[in-house]
Amino acid sequence: MLYFADRWSRLRQRPLLVLTVDHGLRPEATAEAAEVARRAAELGHSHRILAWNGRKPRAGLQAAAREARLALLTEACHGAGATTLLLAHHRDDQAETVLHRIDRDTGPEGLASMAPVTWRGGIRLVRPFLALPKERLVATCRVAGLAYAEDPSNADPRFTRADLRRLRPALDAVGLTADRLARLAEAMGCARRAMDREVRGWLVRHAVIHPCGTCRLDRTALDAAPPDFTAAILRAVLRIAGAAGYPPGTAAMAGLMDWLADEAAARRRTLRGCLLQIDGDTLTVMREEVACAPPLCIPGGQTACWDGRFLIRNKTAAPINVGPCGAEGWRRIKRLGLDARLPDAARALPHPARLAWPIVTDLDGVVALPHLVLGERRAPDSHQFGVVIHLLATRERRIDGPMANGRLKT
Incomplete structure (x- = not known):
């Protein structure tokens, strides 16, 4: 990423800020971050090492590390006045994400996996390598004479993604190759974008979004929508009101739909840091105070x-x-x-x-x-x-x- 971003920045005469996150999980990470800093300096670019400090969770370590990494990177972008963050996810990462989402039962939206361009905290995240296989990137490094480090945690049996990598030969043998999984993600991404357009139109007609993030929906219009479309609307509203990073799984969404249909159920419930309240023909979705950031x-x-x-x-x-x-x-x-x-x-x-x-x-x-x-x-x-x-x-x-x-x- 640094190699190509440097070439692009020189061609376009644009400044680069190089960011490296040291999660503090491996003793080699500090030296690796220092090496990136040295190379960035040789190329004439500013560089910052971002440390993930504090206690690390025992469960869900990789998910917590990903969340901390993105938080550190976007915070650094805000501090530097940068609006775009380049990330080096490649096609193999995309395929693993599809398998991981299937394992987590995240539903059709989750199968779209990573998009080439997304947003987080007001920063545009761009993944220019998403369609490229890892082997091609490694070959590029070798041809260009670029040394690179292998992360041993990629093979650590404690982590789910390492298990998925070990399954790769068996999956390839039955036709579930990284290329096909990536094509599935691309197709589901197209479907997700089409659904997003329909959801936006529905919200404009049947919802009110307050500047404080609270959403009020017309229950009559919501009840008239097909079940799959209703679920898409609710996922979008949960993201607006609660900033949920990933959509609720299939089971959670089914429970929410059952609650909406049950007139005898309690008029309030919570999901993904949001409080949902039914008042007559209105469904209000608001952030829970206890779930707010400090x-x-x-x-x-x-x-x-x-x-x-x-x-x-x-x-x-x-x-x-x-x-x-x-x-x-x-x-x-x-x-x-x-x-x-x-x-x-x-x-x-x-x-x-x-x-x-x-x-x-x-x-x-x-x-x-x-x-x-x-x-x-x-x-x-x-x-x-x-x-x-x-x-x-x-x-x-x-x-x-x-x-x-x-x-x-x-």
């Missing part, structure tokens, strides 16, 4: 993503804190009179939805809701807030509306 400090002039749902641009010179509103935050909002300046649609939301709103405070403790208090740029004490909040899911999934009483950006 408060985040954003330095002056910086951009960051909070809770996987909101992109926050701090245009002030001073740091701000962004975190879930919670009960105490809501009491402060009421004391300051900010609740009276909320749009009617925001005031009409269920109380649990308010508790998961992102609330902005400065070092003096001044509170603001810049994404909800429309037309107001000043807190009661005339402190100037220059903070812009984007609800990411609507932009990244190209859902244009309708927004409730307002805009995404204030």
